[in-house]
Amino acid sequence: MTSATAPGKIILFGEHAVVYGQPALAVPVFQVYARATVEEGEEKGIWIEAPQIGLAATLEALGHDHPLAMAVELVFRSLGQSPQGQKLRLRVDSTIPVASGLGSGAAVSVALIRALSAHLGQPLPDEQVNALAYEIEKIHHGTPSGIDNTVVTYGRAVYFVRGQAPQPFSIRGHFTLIIGDTGIPAPTRQAVADVRRLWQADPKRYNALFDAIGEIVQEARQALEAGDGARLGELMNANHALLQELTVSSAELDALVEAARGAGAWGAKLSGGGRGGNMIALAAPQRAQEVAQALRLKGASSVILSALGGNHESGVEGTGAL
Numbered sequence: 001m002t003s004a005t006a007p008g009k010i011i012l013f014g015e016h017a018v019v020y021g022q023p024a025l026a027v028p029v030f031q032v033y034a035r036a037t038v039e040e041g042e043e044k045g046i047w048i049e050a051p052q053i054g055l056a057a058t059l060e061a062l063g064h065d066h067p068l069a070m071a072v073e074l075v076f077r078s079l080g081q082s083p084q085g086q087k088l089r090l091r092v093d094s095t096i097p098v099a100s101g102l103g104s105g106a107a108v109s110v111a112l113i114r115a116l117s118a119h120l121g122q123p124l125p126d127e128q129v130n131a132l133a134y135e136i137e138k139i140h141h142g143t144p145s146g147i148d149n150t151v152v153t154y155g156r157a158v159y160f161v162r163g164q165a166p167q168p169f170s171i172r173g174h175f176t177l178i179i180g181d182t183g184i185p186a187p188t189r190q191a192v193a194d195v196r197r198l199w200q201a202d203p204k205r206y207n208a209l210f211d212a213i214g215e216i217v218q219e220a221r222q223a224l225e226a227g228d229g230a231r232l233g234e235l236m237n238a239n240h241a242l243l244q245e246l247t248v249s250s251a252e253l254d255a256l257v258e259a260a261r262g263a264g265a266w267g268a269k270l271s272g273g274g275r276g277g278n279m280i281a282l283a284a285p286q287r288a289q290e291v292a293q294a295l296r297l298k299g300a301s302s303v304i305l306s307a308l309g310g311n312h313e314s315g316v317e318g319t320g321a322l
Contacts, residue, residue, distance in 0.1 A: 101272020173227025183301030184276030233266025240269035248274030
């Protein structure tokens with residue numbers, strides 16, 4: 001049996017504007033993850049299971065446009081092999097909530113691509129894993145920025161500009177990121193499409209908003225590298241205000257953001273596509289539990305605390321039992 005894992009991700013700054021050429025900052029979230037396992041089967045064919053979504057089917061039954069089927073087919077194509085005649089059982093498990101802004105789809109794709117290519121004896125390098133995962137992201141999001149698959153693949157804090165090589169960077173200081181889930185599904189595809197319609201109707205206004213977000217991202221990277229938590233909080237608040245102007249916040253997100261600020265967070269904002277999903281808050285470690293409790297009392301369906309900083313890598317765990 002071969003297995004591989006991939007972490008979740010969260011966008012710190014720059015969502016939506018990143019689709020229009022502006023930079024974004026994102027970090028992996030190792031407290032949640034996807035795991036894929038591959039083992040030899042007894043009968044010809046490729047059997048795929050994903051218990052969290054009630055899926056159990058053959059590769060052929062899923063069809064070419066299913067994300068899991070596409071991941072399998074892309075791996076075989078990349079390796080110059082054929083799925084025909086294979087005897088394989090694939091299983092995907094994930095602790096990442098779907099449609100919450102934590103990169104569930106990308107994590108599943110990356111884990112499956114890594115596990116399958118390793119099991120077939122030709123583990124793919126990160127650059128190729130990232131490229132294949134991006135193709136699958138198009139099914140999930142329509143016009144993806146590429147940031148989800150990039151952060152999940154490399155497992156590093158990343159400065160990202162669409163179409164450019166990602167730039168990993170270091171975070172100085174000791175911060176705690178508190179992630180609060182509204183419990184409301186937030187399909188990124190719809191939010192991105194809505195923002196595009198607004199931009200097409202008034203490009204001058206929305207380009208100015210995107211530019212302002214881009215400036216915040218640049219300042220935020222400097223603050224992260226300098227370990228300036230207070231400044232990061234101010235920038236989070238400013239970024240959230242601009243996302244509200246883009247119409248991608250919601251009453252539930254705003255309520256959690258205000259609760260976090262009121263409990264002593266340096267700053268807070270929505271994260272990801274918006275209209276639901278997650279918000280994030282930044283706090284000193286000694287204030288993190290207080291902020292988390294405030295989010296729970298305000299109705300957050302779940303709260304994740306993640307240390308901001310440090311370098312980790314996701315990857316193939318090797319052959320053996322889980």
